[in-house]
Amino acid sequence: MNVPFQGPPGIDHPILVPHPREAVFDSYDERVPLDGPVWHLNDPGHNFRLDWTALEFTHRGMVEATADYLIDLITSSSASHVQNAFRALKRLKTLGAFRRWSHPTIRLGNRPDLLQTFFYEAREAAKLSVGELHHLQHWFRFLSKREGSGVNPTSASIVNAITVGGNPKGVAVLTRDPTGGPLDDAETTALLQALRAAQEADSVPIDRLALVWLCVILGPNPRMISLMRDEDFEDENGHAQIAVPRIKGKDRLVRTKFKIRKLDAHSAGIMKRLVATNRAARQAVPWEDEAFGHALFHRTTPDPAKVGRPRHAYAMHRTPKEIGRLITQTVLALKVVSPRTGKVLRAGPRRFRYTFATRLLREGASKRVVAELLDHRDEQTVRAYVNLRGDVVEKLDAATARELAPMAQAFLGTLVGSEAEALRGGTRASRIFGSSTAPESGVGTCGSFAFCGLAAPTACYTCVRFQPWLDGPHERILDTLLKGREERRARRLDGRMITMLDNTILAVADVVMRCEEVKRARSERKDDAA
CATH class of the missing domain: 1.10.443.10 (Intergrase catalytic core)
Structure with a gap:
């Protein structure tokens, strides 16, 4: 069951894996075999596996005590928790203090116990995460209660007294x-x-x-x-x-x-x-x-990895x-x-x-x-x-709307030269009006063949079926929307009430800019022709 490990010249420290054990039932009440160098955990979403050779442990007592520790987790915790604990143990081999203890350059009769210096290195120099430090802390304390595990009980008490803290939330x-x-x-x-x-x-x-x-x-x-x-x-x-x-x-x-x-x-x-x-x-x-x-x-x-297994x-x-x-x-x-x-x-x-x-x-x-x-x-x-403040609302004016409009991509429809060029342009019922139903208030055409029930014209500017007309009064609608937003802001309404039409404002601003660009291009072509 031992796997060769190439240590310093003349020194051979074989990597050890646990002796075969009886299978146990995990927290999902499913069987976990423990008779090989790789233990497969049962989880419906992940393929969790504990490959003991990856730890590179060379101390028999530590290997068997660590196996007891992980079995205790397997039977009481989720598979993801067990996997995270195992990953933290894999970080041990990256620590100089642990490597020097696990693979000494001079072979002594009895290997001294592992001291707390490895934990100091993990916290200060190696910058292990808070979660990893917690796992190592629990592991060290567990092993200190097992005779022959290679852990010094006094050192374990010192490590256990260290406040690791928690990750800042939010x-x-x-x-x-x-x-x-x-x-x-x-x-x-x-x-x-x-x-x-x-x-x-x-x-x-x-x-x-x-x-x-x-x-x-x-x-x-x-x-x-x-x-x-x-x-x-x-x-x-x-x-x-x-x-x-x-x-x-x-x-x-x-x-x-x-x-x-x-x-x-x-x-x-x-x-x-x-x-x-x-x-x-x-x-x-x-x-x-x-x-x-x-x-x-x-x-x-x-x-x-799941076929033929408990999952x-x-x-x-x-x-x-x-x-x-x-x-x-x-x-x-x-x-x-x-x-x-x-x-x-x-x-x-x-x-x-x-x-x-x-x-x-x-x-x-x-x-x-x-x-x-x-x-x-x-x-x-x-x-x-x-603690998130919902009342911090940035000012949105015409200039800002024009600047943000190309990036926001809020307008999803198709700009047309006139009502005659629009899909369903010959159907009066498809005409979208602005402030009134007067002909000059028409802003575009609805290309949908079904009733949508949305509030026109504001909801139309963010609809993929909308076809605004080149000469529609889009600037007037933009001005009305901006004034309404500023009034809500002046009344100190809730932030969501103030910003609820911001995407529509950006869509209208986009249409205004597109109309200006088309008109400018047409004007330049006329000048060139003259």
């Missing part, structure tokens, strides 16, 4: 980090518009579209998404809902507890299409095993990491430009979760409600969001 939220914090209203609205446009054009695969949409409306953890199945979506008698698997707490089994979330008609339509697409794909090319769960966001081929039913589920990667890639593919940074928007599950929480709190939801919707066990994690 920094990205509180600092309004434009790349890692919550999306602002303009970014969120622009993203939603891009999603709707992609849906209309069918330019994004339905599973990716649904992934980002769920992140926006539910703020889920990617692990929740990875566990979802087609059966979790229900739409009966016009009441659509989705059951979100719980992942918090000490539930021994996965997919046994759910949070029911109601869906609006648009969201239900997306989910209905996704489930139908999944069903059609399975009928066209049946899966190799009927025991595979019908993952809502499934893989193309079974995960070999066999999850072989077609994507891992949380794969889910997160798909979300990030999809957002990038939409090419939404952030007005704050001037760059293509980048967002993953964490940013959407931040956005979901801050939006709820700004709209008056209590900490308890937010914790419940985020599936947090308590309200402590939500506290960082509460």
